[in-house]
Amino acid sequence: MTMTPEQAGWFSDNFTRLVANVETVLLGKTFVIRLGFTALFSEGHLLLEDFPGTGKTSFARAIAQSVDGTSNRVQFTPDLLPGDITGVSIYDQRSGAFEFHRGPIFANVVLADEINRASPKTQSALLEVMEEGTVTVDGVTHPVGAPFMVIATQNPIEQAGTYRLPEAQLDRFIMKTSIGYPDHSSTLRILEGAGTRAHDVTVPAIASAEVINEMARLARTVHVDPTINDYVSRLVDATRSADEVRLGASVRGALALVRTAKTLAASNGRHYVIPDDVKALAEPVLAHRLVLDPEAEFDGVTGTSIISQLLIETPPPSDRQAV
Structure with a gap:
């Protein structure tokens, strides 16, 4: 079943309300907020590489509050263990059996703060839950529920005591972006509210978890013309x-680009994807999946610059089939 124009309009209205709600906390960052909700409705996860104090925690909390869901924050440190994230089984002497105690990963929105400070063993604890939405402990599988989203952060400046995220971990983030510093007018508005602490600010719930899940289901039904799939394949x-x-980018990366393009189309009130949807998302979806040649990295080449050049060199489709 393909999304109807009426359903696309309903999706766009809810999406716009959610973005406006979070923007009351994260001023002047409409594009980043739209990316965050695009990742959520594409049933993916978001990696934020940014400097301290740019509002990453407030961003994650506001998304969770907007969808009337739960949120947890995990501060990643070198001594953090996998069980500190997923949970552990503890022996109950009264019942004579092991009882599973859920970890902070069991929430609708989980902020993994400074994820690259934990050891690779601890980082690997997120691989299963980010891909399958389940946690397996002592041979027993526990679903984390839906909606479910991990927003991870890392500091691009400090490298001491950090572990570079492996390619398999990066590939599980549907997007990577940064919030950046606010512009002058947004900074002035933030300073006017300096008397209120960030964690005291709350936003009202705009949609229930059931509505969010229905929007994610609808996003999967957006029409994708074969020429769009061909365009994505040529880019990858x-x-x-x-x-x-x-x-280069994996097949998972190509699938992520199509999935997010569907969500972006629906957020703009369309029930079909156009090439501009793919162009808008190619950099945040594909750039972090590229492993560059060491000499190119030394010369200052980045994944973003490569994707930008490939978008120029790869012609988009000029027409599409009837929907």
Whole structure:
């Protein structure tokens, strides 16, 4: 079943209200907020690489409050253990059996703060839950429920005591972006509210978890023309043959680009994807999946610059089939 124009309008209205709600907390960052909700409705996860004090925690909390859901924050440190995230089984002497105690990963929105400070063993505890939405402890699988989203952060400046995220972990983030510093007018509005502490600010719930799940289901039904799939395939193939790239985008990356393009189309009130949807999301979806040649990195080449160049070199489809 394909999304109808009426359903696209309903999706767009709810999406706009959710974005406006979070923007009361994260001033002047409409594009980033839209990316966050696009990741949520695409049933994916978001990686924020940004400096301290840019509102990453407030962003995650506001998304959770907007969808009338639960949120947890986990501060990643070198001594953090996998069980500190997923939960552990503890022996109950009264019942004579092990009882599972859920960890902070069991929430609708989980903020993994400074994720690259934990050891690779602890980071790997997120692989299953981010891909399958379940946690397996002592051979027993526990679903985390829906909606479910991980918003992870890392500081691009401090490298001491950090562990670089492995490619398999990066590939599980549907997008990577940054919030950045606010502009002058937004900064003035923030300073006017300096008397209120950030964690005291709350936003009203706009939609229930059931509505969020229905919107995610509808996003999957947005029409994608075969020419759009061909365009995505050519873009991904181009990342694998670029001279500066040692490892290009995976098939998971191509699927992520199509899924997010569907959500972006619906958020704009369309029941079909256009090439501009793919262009708008190519950098946040694909750039972090590229493994660059060391010499290219030394010369200052980035995944973002490569994707920007490939978008110029790869022609989009000029027409589409009837919906």
